[in-house]
Amino acid sequence: MANGSMSANPVTAEFTIPSDLSEARLLQARLEEALHASQYSEHDIFGIKLAVEEALVNAIKHGNQLDPDKRVEVSFQITYERFDIKIVDEGPGFNPDEVPDPTDPANIERPCGRGLLLIRGFMTEVNYHGRGNIVTMTKLRNGTPEE
Amino acid sequence: MASQPPRRRRLEVEDIGDIAVVNFVDKKILDEQNIQMIGDDLNRLVDELGRRKILLNFGNVEFMSSAALGKLISLHRKLQQVQGKLVLCKIAKDILDVFKITKLDKLLTIVPDEQAGLQAF
Numbered sequence: 001m002a003n004g005s006m007s008a009n010p011v012t013a014e015f016t017i018p019s020d021l022s023e024a025r026l027l028q029a030r031l032e033e034a035l036h037a038s039q040y041s042e043h044d045i046f047g048i049k050l051a052v053e054e055a056l057v058n059a060i061k062h063g064n065q066l067d068p069d070k071r072v073e074v075s076f077q078i079t080y081e082r083f084d085i086k087i088v089d090e091g092p093g094f095n096p097d098e099v100p101d102p103t104d105p106a107n108i109e110r111p112c113g114r115g116l117l118l119i120r121g122f123m124t125e126v127n128y129h130g131r132g133n134i135v136t137m138t139k140l141r142n143g144t145p146e147e
Numbered sequence: 148m149a150s151q152p153p154r155r156r157r158l159e160v161e162d163i164g165d166i167a168v169v170n171f172v173d174k175k176i177l178d179e180q181n182i183q184m185i186g187d188d189l190n191r192l193v194d195e196l197g198r199r200k201i202l203l204n205f206g207n208v209e210f211m212s213s214a215a216l217g218k219l220i221s222l223h224r225k226l227q228q229v230q231g232k233l234v235l236c237k238i239a240k241d242i243l244d245v246f247k248i249t250k251l252d253k254l255l256t257i258v259p260d261e262q263a264g265l266q267a268f
Contacts, residue, residue, distance in 0.1 A: 114213035121248035
């Protein structure tokens, strides 16, 4: 899958997985392998894996509600400069602006919203599309956003 | 020795004085079932074993997502209610970012190493 060179040849992959978190872990293992082969730093790989973990859990649990008949489509591209990923679930979608701010003291004990915050914190760019069931995320190499 | 539960232990607990020093067995804290078991074991330390000072050592942990954060907040609150204290130590730099981004570094007591942790009570 990955050639490990620093050439401009992008590494691309597409997966369709069932709504099963163990499938997400397998996908993560392949993604990590590809990022290592493309010589991404451990720091960048941590951030990408964390954001992908949070987004996959959102898609499988909150989007598809763990429904075994529903799938999650994942496609990613790795170049020397950037990592791009698109995750599509079959759920009803959501409005990210309506998710309560988990850093607000009133919400600090609520379980929701931290995943979205972490995705934004670790990725360079995050966008939701359609009814909110599609997320695209980009991480620029060494492009850790300032806090 | 008390009889072992049928499942694998998720935590290693060592008592140093009246402080329970807890190490995680798992390098990755992700799986919901594992997180539930970790949460149950942590709650048991307080509710059944009467521990009031808990130092969580993250030295073994390489990866952790937001799913585990709720359990830490619950433990913090539970200990506060019984005049106890939770301290976290040896958190890897990348994982520390998870706490900083979610602003939980302001809510929870986080110190660099176990020695500092033992002195933080």
